[in-house]
Amino acid sequence: MHFRKISIYSLGLALVLTSCSGKKEEEKTVYENTKFAKNDQNTVHLTDKQQQTIGVTTVTIQNRNMEKLIKLNGKAEIAPSHISSVSSIMGGHIKSIHVISGSHFNKGQVLAVVEDPQFIQLQQDYLVTKAQLEAARLNYNRQKDLNSSKASSDKTMQTALADYSTLNATLRGLEEKLQLIGINVKGLHTGNIRSRINVYAPFTGFVSKILVNNGQYINPADTLFELINPAGLLLELKVFENDMNDVKPGQEILVYNNQNPEHKSSAKIISVVPSIEERGSATAIAKLSSVNSGFVKGMYVNAEVSISSRYTPGVPNEAVVSFENKNYVFEDLGNSDYKMIPVITGTSDDQFTEIIKADFLKNKKIVQKGAYSLLMMLKNKAE
Structure with a gap:
């Protein structure tokens, strides 16, 4: 009787070990025992077992209407043409100063009095x-x-x-x-x-810097104040490389700051710098539609660019995979061979991704389900 119990226990343990071994062998079948067609580093071949496990499905390039909301961020800056240094036409002693740093002033207002x-x-x-x-x-x-x-x-x-x-x-x-x-x-x-003359404000704006004090003697070349004309406020916004084709001069955008995100102001993109920085972004310059005291020099700002609906070619999001900051799709070559092809993506939404210059993919079978698994196999191959 005691012998039977030991035998049943030994049998059960053997079955468990066999089951675990079978699962590991199946995983090895999918990810380690992969064969690659024609020794091509970008092509992978699946066995029948792998086909069943991954369940590859394919689609073709298709056209559809898409809308996109691009979110940008950056800083508010002042155009150099709207930063003014004010000095006295003639030298003398500063008798009085009528403004402080950061204060608002109107055109023609007395900023200081000079005596000589x-x-x-x-x-x-x-x-x-x-x-x-x-x-x-x-x-x-x-x-x-x-x-x-x-x-x-x-x-x-x-x-x-x-x-x-x-x-x-x-x-x-x-x-x-x-x-x-x-x-x-x-x-x-x-x-x-x-014996005294007034130094007047040449426009309406804000005092950025005060470089003198009462009683100081100044020469005609000395700068008394640095003034900012808010009409020259510009927004320097970062545009990621994938959004470059959608952000263009003349577009109307909505901007807001972190302190008051619910209050959005209108602005217009006036230029896009045609160069990509090291971090993979370009700079778009925007200008507020009207002067807004809620935005000041150096403030961090956010922007939203709404891309109007357009008819464009692309594939389901699942078909596009990314590796080392580049995007790819897999083409079904037949006979269980799949080739990874680099693509340039554009606008995307919750279901669909635009493919830029997609003519070369026309009539090709593109892997939808299983694209990520194929990418993992190629990565294992590279390693």
């Missing part, structure tokens, strides 16, 4: 020259009348004309200088001469 005695001298020279010019004008008219009756010489009249012309040119030059520093010469007289 040379401003007084310039206004004084203008008023003196203006008075001298009036006297020279009267003298020239008098000499011209006298010369017409030969009561004065031609030389005297010519000297009077030269004095008048010289003073007139000097006055015009002083007038231009005063206008450059913001002093209106039409209302200037001896009672309102001032």
